[in-house]
Amino acid sequence: MNTTNILLAGVGGQGILLASEVLSEVCLMAGLDVKKNEIHGMSQRGGSVVSHVRFGEKVYSSIIPEGEVDILFSFELLETCRYLPLLRKDGRIVASNWKIAPPSVALGKQAYPAELTEKIRSQFANTTIVEGLDIALEVGNAKTVNTVLLGALSNMLDFDHALWLTALERMVPPKLLEINLKAFAAGREVK
């Protein structure tokens, strides 16, 4: 079995690190070798955050070799674009349509780039855009966006549904489990 490479991208505070924990735990429970790697030093401070997750029979580097990302799993639209060059030509994308203004945009010095979804789709046909925040709000908690997105991602991977649920049970605080399970189910409905 070849190694599968998933690159998670977004902005500090969006719950990327928890999502990559859940994903890695699922891989481990499925009996695969897995490595995960992230730079999180600045995550608290609203900077870009990426996390690499690789799984297969035997994984060496925890950094995904450049240009070999199979799935770009992104939580913010502009960040999605930033990492497009790291994808394989036939790579797939699961991305949230959430837009978070970087400082230069917030200060009115630059505009948030227009028509990003169209640009992404024109380069990568196999793109699923998830209205993550809207779905999370419908579920009843804006903070479950990351779980909604995980639900959407799970459709692309060959793991038992039960493994996802077990991983969520392990990693999500008990108080928030029920709403996260709902969020995950809602994410799985996205096609």
Next chain:
Amino acid sequence: MNKVLLSGNEAIARGTYEAGALVACAYPGTPSTEILENMVQYKEVDSSWAPNEKVALEVGIGACFGGARALVTMKHVGVNVAADPLFTLTYTGVRGGLVLVTADDPELHSSQNEQDNRNYAKFAKVPMFEPADSQEALDYTKLSFEVSEQFDTPVLLRSTTRISHSKSAVVLGERPQQIPTPSLKRDPAKLVMLPGNARRRHYDVEERVLRLEEWSCDQPFNRIEKGKGEVGVITSGVSYQYVKEVLPDADVLKLGMVYPLPKRLIRDFAANYKTLYVVEELDPFIEEQVRAMGIDVIGKDKLPICGELTPGRVAKALFGSDLPAENTADLPQRPPNMCPGCPHRGVFMELNRAKAYVTGDIGCYTLGFMPPLSAMDTCVCMGASIGNATGISKVLSAEEQRKVVAVIGDSTFLHTGINGLMDMAYNKSTATVIILDNRITAMTGRQENPTSGFTLADQPTYRVDMEQLCKAVGVEHVKVIDPYDIALTRKTVREEMARAELSVIITTRPCMLVPRDNLERRNPLYVDHELCTGCKACLRLGCPAITWDEQSKKSNVDKIICVGCKVCKQTCGFDAFQEIEA
């Protein structure tokens, strides 16, 4: 076998526990910090934050002289601070095992330089292990304690950001049932390093390096992995993983111990190949030693010295493979920023307005360098702000002297700033010092320090009284202010800058991310667009909660992230910022 996913740092903590250590001490620093944060779960080990790396190492040395195994951890630059005890500890040797973790940061993900601490192993003549994943991080930690005792030497364990912060599967072991009881044992000829004793110990150190070198040639941590036999590669640490990706068919000599090098093993290995690579991050550390043995290799003539390696960078350097171009076209960058409600923000806005020349320091407040605050002129190393302010004031005209302000955080001040302040008082400097006391070491993820009133294990303890401390070293003018009060901040900054004598301003707001210090609930604000004139004065704060709306030409507040500090309200001349009543 049950496997768990652990980061390199979690694995080092676990390895320390499984090695039967009794003491762990550290000063935080990315990427090393989580090691001690994870030690706390192992109640059998006494784990604590020291005020700096030198103290941390000295505490570890004391414990090891008492016969206990001790772990000391720090980031790469921390070893510079701890170098003094390290370079003599190598002469005394140990009683209980002592392992010093140096967590290096190739690529400077979160550091002020990119030094390669493998050089310290050679310089201090201390053996160094270098793990390549989390399982090795755990195994080599235990091994380091054994080697420390077996060879009577401190041992360096080198991690890098990609080892410390990567997770991979690990099989856990157990802590030994029997751990030797520490006790007093006098051994002055070995532990009192006066010249007469130290002179003799130096011979022991040199002999120890030779013994380690010979021994390591036959140890499983220095192993050869057979490929197709055409090319050979010598590598270690995280670089090993990239070699396996990029040169899957090569024969690989993977070094688990990078100092001293197993010369016999290397010579035997190298004899088999016309093409021999040394693949290592940063300095040509292995390469130079292998070349000194008279063996020709391909190394830094192709591979970069600056920056970290990645599979793509190794492939590009060795075979000229293309790296995908970065997608920079029209994409705004997303640099880190101070948090909404950060108590540092208003101080920097005022320093900018007062046109201060700010000798800066290291912490969250270094972000005061970024626009629009743009109020930092120097930043060298922890504690440097104060000495730098003293020095530059010495050479300026009286008028320019007034502009000089040193800005330093509480943790950094207690780390190595206090000595500088003593010098200022003693030698009558006229500069102004601002201590941003948010009661926590925020930059590295909010670790307790002597200003917090709490220990690493979250136990209540004494708090340093900053004001009294400054007065005690001889500072006459000490002003204590609430940095959320902008008028007071402005007035105090300007008055103390104008004063032709040394003065210290201490700000007292705690970091707004520390729940125990932020019990008071504050309502978020909104902008009343009837009152907002679009003057953009509030944008000077660079608060992530305030955004400019191009359509209405007015500011807005994001009520989800606003914490209600009201600093923006005080920058607005039109009273447009209003509280959202709960």
